[in-house]
Amino acid sequence: MIKKLLVPTDFSEQADQAFEVACQLAKRYNAQLHLIHLIEFPHTILESVTGTQRFEPPEALFFLKMAQKSFQELKSQPCAKGIEIIEMVKFNNIYQGILDYAKSESIDTIIMGSHGTSGFEELFIGSNTEKIVRHATRPVLVIKKQHIHFKVKxxxxxxxxxxxxxxxxxxxxxxxxxxxxxxxxxxxxxxxxxxxxxxxxxxxxxxxxxxxxxxxxxxxxxxxxxxxxxxxxxxxxxxxxxxxxxxxxxxxxxxxxxxxxxxxxxxxxxxxxxxxx
CATH class of the missing domain: 3.40.50.620 (HUPs)
Structure with missing residues (x-):
């Protein structure tokens, strides 16, 4: 039974489409919905002793506030009404941060948006969705377009x-x-x-x-x-x-x-x- 859903988001159109489907599934299964936004911050300083991370305060605070504002916009959408939503911002490598969070929070299913790529762009650049599909131990549901009524028959x-x-x-x-x-x-x-x-x-x-x-x-x-x-x-x-x-x-x-x-x-x-x- 699905109890915890995870939607990684960069607040793009594709991520919003995944969020909309996740909301529908969360209501269907009375599941908790986790939203995570990963920021690959260029000035991260790794603390070798504690293993924790410090960031340049002005830049980190700016990105954090922007993410929180975008989270509020998502949560205010009609599709999100009545759902328990947990939001998280992490300063980390995107795909590794998603995998670590899914493991630590015992996520049942990861839901991601993707527009797809082709040719050399696909081979040499790839996508974070591809990396998650390749490495995730949890099921990954990849959404390619908007589904106002997502139902699998x-x-x-x-x-x-x-x-x-x-x-x-x-x-x-x-x-x-x-x-x-x-x-x-x-x-x-x-x-x-x-x-x-x-x-x-x-x-x-x-x-x-x-x-x-x-x-x-x-x-x-x-x-x-x-x-x-x-x-x-x-x-x-x-x-x-x-x-x-x-x-x-x-x-x-x-x-x-x-x-x-x-x-x-x-x-x-x-x-x-x-x-x-």
Missing amino acids: TLVFATDLDDDNVKPLKKAFEFAEAEEATLKLVYINTPDRFETTEKITSLFETFSAKINKTINDFEIYNDLKVERGIMNYAKNLNADLIAIGTHGRKGLAHFFNGSLSEDLVNHAKRPVLTFKI
Whole structure:
């Protein structure tokens, strides 16, 4: 059950869209909503003895007051009425600050906005949302546009039927049940990793036995690439949400092999929910 939601915000349009969805979910689950604003302050002085941080007072005070003003504007929105909202400003590296806060406060789900990037900008710059998806141990819900009425009726979970997808799928089922949504399990069959229907069916039978749950909606979908196949399958179903397990790959392996979950975060038009494998 979702009891604590975290929305990292830079007060951008994308972050506001995530906040609006978070408010709807907070009301639905009677959950506490945490807002965090991270400032990568250039003049931070690390105290080697205490481990605490000091800041140049005038600049720090200015950024703090600006953040508090923006927090008040968010909390005054109609969608936030009746919700317990906790706000926090941290002078820290953005994505590490989010991960640390989520752990310390036992956050159930992180909700973030993203407009996506492509090409060299995506490869060399990346986004904080990507980094959170890559490293977060909590589920991360990525919102791509405004949802005045956010309701998940159909959820697509993409899987390669490997054992490391068992735990993420169980979590996805829990979310689907809470939302009273239909979960569609899909295996994307591509030319570069083609398997026969007989082989995939055998993999599915072995995999589903480990879920301890009857899976009625399983399909094999053929496409040129896995990412494209997931998005096309979700489009054909008019699915409300794409869910996937994610590996926290780092270093050269990330750049050479890519990360499917991060690609979906960047390119999918639908919301994406990731679960750490």
